[in-house]
Amino acid sequence: MSFNDRRSGKDRRKEKRDTLDRRKNKDRRLNPDRRVQTERRLNEDRRKTLNRDILINVDTKLEKSFDDQVEGRNAVLELLESGKDINKIYITKGERKGSINKIIAIANEKRIIIVEKDKAQMDMMAGTENYQGVIAIVPPYEYVEVEDILNTSKEKNKDPFILILDGIEDTHNLGAIIRTAEAAGVDGIIIPKRRAASVNSTVSKVACGALEYIKIARVNNINDAIKKLKDYGVWICGTSLNTEKYYYDQDLTGPLAIVIGNESNGISNLVEKNCDFLVKIPMIGKVQSLNASVSTGIIIYGALRQRQNNKIK
DSSP states (O other), X not given: OOHHHHHHHHHHXXXXXXXXXXXXXXXXXXXOOHHHHHHHHHHHHHHHHHHHHHHHHHHHHHHHHHOEEEESHHHHHHHHHHTOOOOEEEEETTOOSTHHHHHHHHHHHTTOOEEEEOHHHHHHHOSSSOXXXXXEEESOOOOBOHHHHHHHHHHTTSOOEEEEEEXXXXXXXXXXXXXXXXXXXXXXXXXXXXXXXXXOHHHHHHHTTGGGTSEEEEESOHHHHHHHHHHTTOEEEEEOSSOSOBGGGSOOOSSEEEXXXXXXXXXXXXXXXXXXXXXXXXXXXXXXXXXXXXXXXXXXXXXXXXXXXXXXX
């Protein structure tokens, strides 16, 4: 074979390769770009993952939509011992130390459903960060009427001792106030429906079980509630800086309702006008305000001291 024949053979092979390359390039132009296909596959994988997560947590979302939950070991223990309805108790997988065992034992005795979930699922379900590996699902919190609170004191054969919260917004403050009020023997608490914190999982946890033993009325208008209390012979004590009288100089015995104002603005002008008298806490230092729950505790226990001393007399 001559040199020219060999060269012609090479040329033919090269021409064949070029033809194949052109066909491949044509196919690439006709089909979607590979990067586009890869992106589509990644998006599809993301959608599948998201759908799987939604399915895994769908029962959690339903619980949050239709029920209330109580979080934390002490709060759940108090709930179990109170005998109130519990729909279900969720426990983090592997949490079998300390008081969790007691919770499980009581729940089994009461035939309450216990469900174990992964920590990630429990974190998503929890309304607070420190839920201590246990969440109880309960029917929505049942508020009462003002008359129910008055009947409570009547059943105990004692003067009404009531707390009115005029716009407490922080759920931690509300929970702490409920805990203090219950410990001091307050018959019930009145809160407004609008522009104020309501009972939720955070309040329940901070209250440490006190919610199970104290009645809370949620009203449309605080001033209407005050008028109703006055009709029943209850004296209304407001807390305000617009007075010269300290709480320990005021008679806080007899039928009494104490009004605690908003964390920033105190009690509203109209509520203040509707109070029978006002008291304040002495401020000796540079700071001229206290946390709402701390102020509540001081006033409530000041009233409790007088009421107990009055009994002794």
